[in-house]
Amino acid sequence: MGIQTSDKPLLERVKESEQDKFMQASVAKSQDAQHIKREDSRALLGNWEQWRELGEQIRQRALKYLPDYLEQFSDNVEKNGGDVFFAATEEEAVDYIQKVVKETGAKRIVKSKSMVTTEIDLDKRLLAMNQGLQLMETDLAEFILQEDDWAEPTHIVFPALSKNRDQVREIFMKLGYEGDNDPMHLARFARKYLREYFLKSDLGITGCNFAVADNGMINLVTNEGNADLTMAIPKTQIVVMGMERIVPTMNDAEILDNMLCRSAVGQKLTSYVTFEKGQVAGETDGPEHFHVVIVDNNRSRALGSEFQSILQCIRCGACMNVCPVYRHIGGHGYGSIYPGPLGAVLSPILGGYQAFQELPYASSLCGACTEVCPVKIPLHKLLIEHRRIITDQRHMQHGLNNLMMEAIGIGTGFPWLFRTAVRFGHLGLKPLASKGEVHAENFIKPEGSVKGGPGLVGGWADVRDLPLPPKNKDSFRQWFAKHKENQPKPGDQKANQ
Amino acid sequence: MTIYNREAFLDHLSERLGTPRHQVDKEPFIHRNQLPEETLADLSSDELLDLAKSTSEALHVTFQVTDQTALPAVLDEYLKRIGAGQLILPTEPDQVADYNLQGWIDTVAKERTVKYWDPKADRDTNLTTSQDSMVAIGFGDYLLAESGTITVPTTPGQGRAFNFLPTHYLSIVKRSHILPRSTQVTKIYDDKIKSGELVTSNINYISGPSNSGDIEMVLIVGVHGPLDMTYVVVNDR
Ligand code: SF4
Numbered sequence: 001m002g003i004q005t006s007d008k009p010l011l012e013r014v015k016e017s018e019q020d021k022f023m024q025a026s027v028a029k030s031q032d033a034q035h036i037k038r039e040d041s042r043a044l045l046g047n048w049e050q051w052r053e054l055g056e057q058i059r060q061r062a063l064k065y066l067p068d069y070l071e072q073f074s075d076n077v078e079k080n081g082g083d084v085f086f087a088a089t090e091e092e093a094v095d096y097i098q099k100v101v102k103e104t105g106a107k108r109i110v111k112s113k114s115m116v117t118t119e120i121d122l123d124k125r126l127l128a129m130n131q132g133l134q135l136m137e138t139d140l141a142e143f144i145l146q147e148d149d150w151a152e153p154t155h156i157v158f159p160a161l162s163k164n165r166d167q168v169r170e171i172f173m174k175l176g177y178e179g180d181n182d183p184m185h186l187a188r189f190a191r192k193y194l195r196e197y198f199l200k201s202d203l204g205i206t207g208c209n210f211a212v213a214d215n216g217m218i219n220l221v222t223n224e225g226n227a228d229l230t231m232a233i234p235k236t237q238i239v240v241m242g243m244e245r246i247v248p249t250m251n252d253a254e255i256l257d258n259m260l261c262r263s264a265v266g267q268k269l270t271s272y273v274t275f276e277k278g279q280v281a282g283e284t285d286g287p288e289h290f291h292v293v294i295v296d297n298n299r300s301r302a303l304g305s306e307f308q309s310i311l312q313c314i315r316c317g318a319c320m321n322v323c324p325v326y327r328h329i330g331g332h333g334y335g336s337i338y339p340g341p342l343g344a345v346l347s348p349i350l351g352g353y354q355a356f357q358e359l360p361y362a363s364s365l366c367g368a369c370t371e372v373c374p375v376k377i378p379l380h381k382l383l384i385e386h387r388r389i390i391t392d393q394r395h396m397q398h399g400l401n402n403l404m405m406e407a408i409g410i411g412t413g414f415p416w417l418f419r420t421a422v423r424f425g426h427l428g429l430k431p432l433a434s435k436g437e438v439h440a441e442n443f444i445k446p447e448g449s450v451k452g453g454p455g456l457v458g459g460w461a462d463v464r465d466l467p468l469p470p471k472n473k474d475s476f477r478q479w480f481a482k483h484k485e486n487q488p489k490p491g492d493q494k495a496n497q
Numbered sequence: 498m499t500i501y502n503r504e505a506f507l508d509h510l511s512e513r514l515g516t517p518r519h520q521v522d523k524e525p526f527i528h529r530n531q532l533p534e535e536t537l538a539d540l541s542s543d544e545l546l547d548l549a550k551s552t553s554e555a556l557h558v559t560f561q562v563t564d565q566t567a568l569p570a571v572l573d574e575y576l577k578r579i580g581a582g583q584l585i586l587p588t589e590p591d592q593v594a595d596y597n598l599q600g601w602i603d604t605v606a607k608e609r610t611v612k613y614w615d616p617k618a619d620r621d622t623n624l625t626t627s628q629d630s631m632v633a634i635g636f637g638d639y640l641l642a643e644s645g646t647i648t649v650p651t652t653p654g655q656g657r658a659f660n661f662l663p664t665h666y667l668s669i670v671k672r673s674h675i676l677p678r679s680t681q682v683t684k685i686y687d688d689k690i691k692s693g694e695l696v697t698s699n700i701n702y703i704s705g706p707s708n709s710g711d712i713e714m715v716l717i718v719g720v721h722g723p724l725d726m727t728y729v730v731v732n733d734r
């Protein structure tokens with residue numbers, strides 16, 4: 001699929017999303033349910049702000065010494081008997097994985113959920129090798145999307161949120177399902193169908209929530225058990241990880257697991273939290289051949305820039321679960337596999353402004369994302385940074401008038417977004433805690449809005465009036481200025497294949 | 498066992514960061530606070546047991562506490578509830594002796610098929626045996642009170658798939674091995690791995706049966722892993 005899921009303009013995508021009433025209702029229901037679970041689990045843990053500070057500290061440390069920790073990790077994977085491939089680009093990553101698949105003669109691949117493999121469009125590129133290869137996504141949601149002709153994911157934690165039970169039933173009927181639309185019956189069918197596939201699989205591909213520098217193990221956090229079967233049954237495992245997934249120690253991973261589980265699904269820990277590496281002597285299952293592919297794919301553009309903190313992200317999805325814009329347009333509206341506030345910041349970094357320049361404007365800048373982020377990424381400030389860079393570039397190219405016309409064009413295309421933003425901009429911003437009822441809608445109603453958001457006027461139309469960032473944090477801007485001319489669109493690579 | 502493309506890749510990151518490589522040891526990493534260690538650390542043994550029970554039950558786990566002498570009866574009762582079908586056990590003679598279970602195993606073997614995760618068998622045999630088993634009874638290493646989690650390091654006698662392929666799963670764990678949180682158990686494993694006392698490729702922290710909310714956010718218990726879980730805590734002091 002690659003990072004870009006659509007080449008239609010933002011406005012068109014939003015209009016399409018607005019037609020999908022089921023999607024809007026599911027997103028609202030999911031935001032409300034997740035809000036209650038998340039806030040309850042954080043309250044039960046206690047001292048959440050101090051936990052956030054610790055989470056932030058661990059992630060900042062990992063980024064500050066990223067080369068050293070990656071070096072330590074790769075040394076340890078090698079010591080444990082594994083291979084490590086450092087991939088600067090998605091092509092390098094895919095080439096290496098294809099090479100391993102060829103060399104092992106693998107015919108049946110099982111995959112567990114991994115955003116980075118979607119980012120590098122791995123599934124289709126492996127299937128394009130055309131050597132009788134079968135590949136199966138085994139996470140229930142990813143399986144549904146794959147069987148629905150590789151439909152677009154709509155959320156990083158709940159990718160099939162836009163599919164209702166009747167649609168899932170129809171998709172499964174093509175595979176021989178004959179039952180009703182009860183989610184339990186549908187899931188049992190998937191269990192049986194995938195179990196048979198699992199038992200004959202010869203190569204497993206997983207992502208990685210965290211990679212532990214000081215012992216070379218990877219850490220996975222899941223609920224269904226498919227990732228553990230992917231790591232147990234096939235003889236070969238390939239782990240594909242974004243380079244920023246690194247943490248110094250097992251305990252650092254475990255601290256972040258606790259924060260991730262609470263923030264993503266309101267659980268203390270998910271059903272399965274696993275630390276693993278390649279098989280050791282005496283064991284009979286688990287991978288005999290263990291490969292780790294460490295992917296940059298433009299993440300390094302953020303390093304040393306004003307956007308470095310986005311690499312702290314632990315992919316919990318909480319920011320999209322509180323976002324009023326995400327609530328309205330759902331995941332598909334963003335046109336990126338990374339939707340919501342995370343996606344609006346990350347997609348232009350990974351995929352370039354040419355493809356994603358509108359995304360930083362798909363926000364009311366209410367600040368709810370920043371408040372909820374477990375590792376304290378200042379998401380709304382990063383959106384303002386993107387706007388500033390885009391504004392500066394446009395200003396130089398077309399003059400201010402064009403820019404203002406364009407901003408107004410975006411605004412009149414999103415009357416609901418303007419209304420939301422105006423409410424945030426003009427009305428009192430009370431802390432969330434002051435609201436009695438716990439409901440994600442509170443983030444949208446002015447009386448329940450979160451504190452600290454800069455509002456419309458501060459961030460949208462008058463973006464140029466905001467204070468400039470410190471000079472030493474300007475390297476992304478410099479990078480952009482230097483590279484904008486010859487920057488390829490993310491879709492280009494696929495077109496070239 | 499090869500590392501590919503490392504130097505150019507890391508040099509590029511270092512250049513982006515604007516700092517030279519190999520600096521990490523110069524700045525010791527001290528956590529800003531000790532909340533992971535301190536949270537729930539003051540619970541008594543009885544409080545830990547109570548908390549473990551309530552959190553486990555909230556995860557749809559059947560939670561039982563027993564004396565060692567009554568353990569065989571508890572397991573008999575469990576198997577009766579599960580019904581007919583093959584039982585798989587780990588090959589862990591020390592644990593079997595510890596819980597004094599050999600006599601019980603011999604009796605059960607007369608009534609139903611009992612198979613083992615066999616360190617001498619090959620991958621396919623162990624996977625097929627696990628897949629064909631209606632129920633697994635395994636040994637948990639620790640039980641975490643806060644999250645209702647049992648921890649299971651993979652051993653030659655209790656492989657990874659042992660915990661995932663059978664339909665029903667029971668874990669036996671010592672009461673003295675109830676810890677407050679994942680922080681304590683992770684520290685234990687980290688130390689043991691570093692000292693060489695624990696040699697394993699895999700450590701599972703398992704909190705209840707597998708589940709999913711992927712279809713319309715409806716909670717489905719039992720997806721790819723076992724459909725249900727039972728923890729039996731054995732009083733050992
Ligand atoms: S940006 Fe923060 S809230 Fe959003 S997914 Fe990442 S860690 Fe979670």
